[in-house]
Structures are given as C-alpha cells and as structure tokens.
Amino acid sequence: MSELLFLVLAVLTVTAATSVVAVANPVRSALGLVATLFLLSIFFVALDAQLVAVLQVIVYAGAIVVLFLFVIMLLNLQGERRVTGGMGLVAAATAGALALTAFLVTLLARAATAPAATLPPGFGETRALAERLFTAHLLAFELTSLLLLVAVVGAVALSRR
C-alpha cells in the first residue's frame, strides 16, 4: 500500500471513528460507523484481502448497522444529552490516553521492521481462504455455525415471549 494512500485513508478512518462518539445525533453516529467500516474495508483491499473487505461491507455495513438504524428510527431518539464529568474524570481520561500513546510508541519503536513478505500465489483469494477454513480450521468453523444457530433459535424464542 502506498504511503500517501495509507495516510489519506488513516486520517479519514480516524475522523469517521471519532465522529461515532463525538456526534450528538444517534443517526449520524450510526452513519459514522458505516463510514468507518467502509474505510476499513478499503484497507483490506489495499492489503490484498478482497474477500475480507467485501465480507466486511456485506455483514457490518450492509446488515448490522442497518439494524442499528432501524431500531434508532423506531425509538425516535433526539440528540443525546451531553454529560460532562468532573475535572477528575477528564484528568484520568487524559492520563490514560497519554499512557496508551507512550506504550504504543515505545512498542513500535522497539519492534524490528519485518522485511516485506512475498505473498504466496492466490493469497487472499476465496479459494485459498476456503481451503484453510475447511481443512485446518474445520472444527472451529462448524462450532461457530452451531453457536450462530443457537443464537438464532434463542432470538426467536425470546421474541415469542
């Protein structure tokens, strides 16, 4: 991925992600979330993971956030009330943010930059991913599908109450 592309995308993504928590209107927040997820999928495309990118859009942007919006619309929410904590909360949050930044910077500075790996042929393609999924990770895959089924049945059972 070219550095310029990365920088532009990074700035956009962080802006969109910040807007999710900074905006008072819940519908605009949800839209910020969609924008964040969409921009993340562009990162995936730039990293040769087209399938992951498309799944990200289909599942998160196309289905989950639509359901969020659906609920927000039905609840007819107005702008959220802004609650500011005391000075103690602000100080604690600032200290936490600074500590995290310092931690990440030291970690990144110490980490040796790995040489650019040459990707195996077919990397990120559906076929390669499916082969891994249905051989090495078959058990996890099937268990996940079972978990999802249980969740679906549970949702239906709860909605009947």
Added chain:
Amino acid sequence: MAVDVAIAAAKALFIVLLVVQVMGLGVFFERKVSALIQDRIGANRAAIFGFAGLGLVNTLVADPIKFLLKEDVVPASSDRLLHSLAPILSLVPVLVTFAVVPFGDVLEVGGRVVNLQAAELSIGILYVLAMVSLGVYGVVLAGWASNSRWSLLGGIRGSAQMISYEIAMGLALIGIVLTYNTLDLQEMARAQGTLLWGWLPAWGILYQPIGFLIFMTAGIAESKRIPFDLPESESELVSGYFTEYSGPKHLMFMMSDFVEVVLVAALVTTLFFGGWQVPYLARDGFHLPGGAMLALPSWGVAILEITSFAVKVILFTWLQVVIRWTLPRFRYDQLMRLGWQGLLPLALLNVLVSALLVLLVGGA
C-alpha cells in the same frame, strides 16, 4: 501505464453511458408500455420543432430538464445534511455495481487484449451483493432525515423489505456459484459459451431455472417497484420515503430506481442468459453446429457481443416494466410471507439440490 489508465477510464465510461441509455429507454417503456396496457396514448405533448417522437422527446429530453429546473424544497424541520446525502447514497452504490458486469469478451487492439469489463474482480458476485446491501442507506436516511411520518414509514418498510429479500437473493446466487465454480462474473459469462449436445447454448437458466425465478423476484423486490413498492406506496404514504423530495433530488431517486431495474436486467442477463454470448459465436467468428464457419475480426466479434448484451438487458428492462404494470401491490404481510416463508426455503432447497447435482453429475 498511461494507456492502461486510459483503457480503464474508457471501459468505465462506456458501461456508465450504456446503463444511462438503457435507463432512458426504461423510462420510455414505463410511459408508453403503461399507456398501451391501460389503453391510453401516453406522453405525446412535448415536441421539438413539431417532433414528439412517440413520447421520446418527453421522456428523454423534457422530463429531466423539468426536474432539474424545479425548486428544491427542503422541509424546515429536516436534517439538512442527511436530507441531501440520501439521494446520493441511493444512486451511487447502484451505479458502481456495474463495474463488475462484463459487457463483452475481449477486444484485441494494437497487440493488447482488453477484457471488456470495467473492473476485473475475482470476487465479482460478492461485490454485487455488498453494493446492493449498501443501497438501503439511501432509503433509510431519506425516510429519517425528512422528519415526516410518511417518509419515516416508507423508510422503515423499505429497510425491512430490502434486508429480507437480500437473503433470498444471496442464496439464489449460491446456486449459480456452485454451478460455475467461480465468483467472477466474466468467468461465468465465458462458461456459458459451451454447447450442450453440440447445439444448445449452455446458458445459466438451463442449470438454475429455480435460481432464476428467485433471483428475478428478489431483484424486483430490491428495486422497490410494484408489486413490491410498499416503501413508496402512493395510495397510503403519498410517495413513501421520498415524499419530501423535489426537483433534482427527486430526479436522483427516480434515476436510482430505474438504474436498479437496469441492474437487475444486467445481472439476470449475465448470470442466466449468457451475458454477452451470441450463440455459436467464438473469438474468431461463428462456428455453426453443422461445421460451417464464418470468420470475423476481433472488433466485429466484440461489437456483436456488446450488441447482444445490450439487447438482452433492454429485453429484461422491458419485461420488468410489463410486470410492474400488470400486477397489483402486495399487502405488507403477503410481502413478508413471500420473502421469508416462500422464497427463503425455496432458495435453501435450491442450494441443496444444486450442491447434490454438482457433486453427482458435475457443474457447468
């Protein structure tokens, strides 16, 4: 490098222009075919130098100009930003979906072999699903941002309907993917060039007849047109989610509706009716079943293929207009029952049977 960029730009421009042309024809069908069905004459008033051209002047020239010149009324209590964003979010995802729809095989120009598809994506069909699933935001936001009861009801109906029918649509596509063993739309179109028993073009409808019915139904539901036009439903909700839109923004909603019609037509063509394939036409010319052969240059073959694609897309656009003017609107419970209890189980069964057949007999 510069040549590659130019070729890519030319292909993108070509498919967009093709879509817009077919869309114009779709509007023309909408006004004249509906008139024919209802025993009226239809649009024939606007004329240029006395030439009304069967209403073509109305639909292609007068209508868009009228829309663009009208006042853009924004309700005072609306969310202005989202109100303006909604028509864009409704039109753009539909238009960019055409990037992966192949409109021809290959064209050889000056030693280059150009693949006649705007974007060669190996995951083409999933890209289509992703963009279709983004289209729902335009409807939801238009409904919410207008701050009107009718718009809100239309938006809620629209989002529920589109999410419900996306599932059947996706499952219908799984049958196709199983048959052709690829996600690339161009590969699928190429696979439909073979002949069964030496004479019958092996188009997708022969392998996936049920898939075709499900896909077409779900596609019409996705484009929110009669009999699935509950989000709009003018007899109950004025104009549904775009009640509070006028002028150019209203035009964008109308456009995205018609582009969706063209998109469904283009996808049905590509997946089930051979895409750009012309029966017996290979890259070097016609190979008739009797053994006769007619050699053609590469550009001749490309022109025939593009024409074939366009003709099929126009045909399915026309078919959707006829369906729209023939059927009455569903009730909401009927719509949901058809989606969840009719199409979904049928699509699941179709996947199961297709998988079994591919395992036992082999795919296309």
